Amino acid sequence: MRGIERTFGVSRRTLSAWLKEQANDLPPLEETLQPVKCKKIPVLDVDELLSFVFRSKDKVWLWIAMNRETREIVASGYGDRTENTCRILWDRVPSAYKETIVFSDYWSAYQAVIPSEQQCPVGKETGETAHNGNS
Secondary structure, eight states: OHHHHHHHTOOHHHHHHHHHHHHTTSOOHHHHSOOOOTTSOOEEEEEEEEEESSSTTSEEEEEEEEETTTOOEEEEEEEOSSHHHHHHHHHHSOGGGTTSEEEEOSOHHHHHHSOGGGEEEOOGGGOTTOOOSOO
């Protein structure tokens, strides 16, 4: 956002207001995703990351579910780092992805929310949940 502010000479509040206004006109995320291919079961990578808006004391966790093949974000949620926010993320996963294989780290919220038969928890050292553009 800072880069956009500098490039176009607008304030953060103006940019934020414009983004919120435009977001209201967007179609539901599920309508914009590429269709799930029937050839194979899709794989989702789920992860959470810490961020803040305006002040570092106002921390927010952003949770995402990404289609490993297309790298599309198929669902997201934000809040704290609890099971409740993980459940928000899982509830937003489109129905076409509800029978998928899900890679995550060992965070307890994933084990509490995602059905165990779909889970593939892995350590960060495996590289299974890190995507650097070379895979």
